[in-house]
Amino acid sequence: MSKTIKIMVADDHTLFVDGLCGLLALQPDFDIIGKASNGKEVLHFLNSRLPEVLIMDLNMPILDGQITAEKIVGSFPSIKILVLSMYNAPSLSTRLKSIGIKGYLPKDTDADLLFSVIREISSGNYYFREKEKYIPGLNRFAETDAFLKKYNLTHREIEILKLISENLSSKQIASKLFISLFTVDTHRKNMIQKLKLSGKTDLIKFAIQNNLWQKQF
Numbered sequence: 001m002s003k004t005i006k007i008m009v010a011d012d013h014t015l016f017v018d019g020l021c022g023l024l025a026l027q028p029d030f031d032i033i034g035k036a037s038n039g040k041e042v043l044h045f046l047n048s049r050l051p052e053v054l055i056m057d058l059n060m061p062i063l064d065g066q067i068t069a070e071k072i073v074g075s076f077p078s079i080k081i082l083v084l085s086m087y088n089a090p091s092l093s094t095r096l097k098s099i100g101i102k103g104y105l106p107k108d109t110d111a112d113l114l115f116s117v118i119r120e121i122s123s124g125n126y127y128f129r130e131k132e133k134y135i136p137g138l139n140r141f142a143e144t145d146a147f148l149k150k151y152n153l154t155h156r157e158i159e160i161l162k163l164i165s166e167n168l169s170s171k172q173i174a175s176k177l178f179i180s181l182f183t184v185d186t187h188r189k190n191m192i193q194k195l196k197l198s199g200k201t202d203l204i205k206f207a208i209q210n211n212l213w214q215k216q217f
Contacts, residue, residue, distance in 0.1 A: 005122045008034040008051035010042045010068075011084075012060045015189065020055070023182045027115055039063030039071075046076055053122050058085045066099065073100035080121045084109075086154075086190075093128040103127040108156040108187060111180035152194050158212065160187045164200065165207030 007030055011017045017035050024030045033051055036042045038060045054072065058065035069081050082103040083096055096104050102121040105114060106129060117127045153161070163173045170184045177184075188203070197203055 004029055004031045005053055005118065006031050006033045006049075006051045007118065008032075008036070008042070008045065008054045010036040010039070010054065010056040010060065010065075012037045012057065016186065019182055019186065023111060023180070024115075024118075030115075030118070037061075039065065039068030042068055043071060046072070046079075050076060050079060052078075053080050053082060053118055055082045055084050055118070058083060058087055066095075069096075069099050069101055080124075082117065082121055082127075084114075097126075097128065105129050106154075107190075108154055108183065110178075110183050153191065154187075157187050157191050157194075160184060161191060161203060161207050162212050164188070165204050165212060167204070 007024060009017050009021055009024075009032070011020075014037065017037070021032045021035060025032050033049055034045045036045055040063045042054070042056070043063070056065050056068065060068075065083065065085070069083075072079055072081060077100075080102040081100075082105065083101055084105050084107055086107050093104055103117055103126060105117060105127070109129070120127050159177065160173055163176065168176070170181055170188065174181045174184045188200075191197070191203060192199065195203075195206060197206060
């Protein structure tokens, strides 16, 4: 029988935390013991219970993820920290490793990889997702593309937005892209927030207005 891994999740987006915890709870070897919306709440929780794996965002109010991680590594070295963040700067992995963080994944990671990484770092291993390399003719996306920078959208979000504009359901998109339904819904919510829209209809209008089906990212 697999060892149960005690997990805590910290992120200031309540819907994301609740959705992620619900997804993790479906795994028989995961035990969700706590949630927090900022670093101060994390440290307060650790006074009473210690998770084996702490999944944490970097951008949180009151006390951000980096400062929180530094305090935890110094006071609770047994806790393995996995950063789950939208940040993906080239120097990020190096900085996180220097703090003592065990792993990093972008928030557009699919569920199966997240589960695997949690189990890896709980066993004492490291996992840092490397940025995809650009290969002419193979990679359709250009990091310097003005459209992506203008709207702060990721390549995966654009991919999903195109499929939303074709009126595909979240379930159909998940099947087409070989990702989880939770991942699709998370991207949908992130796009609505980034673009300051109100729902699926506005997402479709945005895609049509910007001729996304004609753009090659």
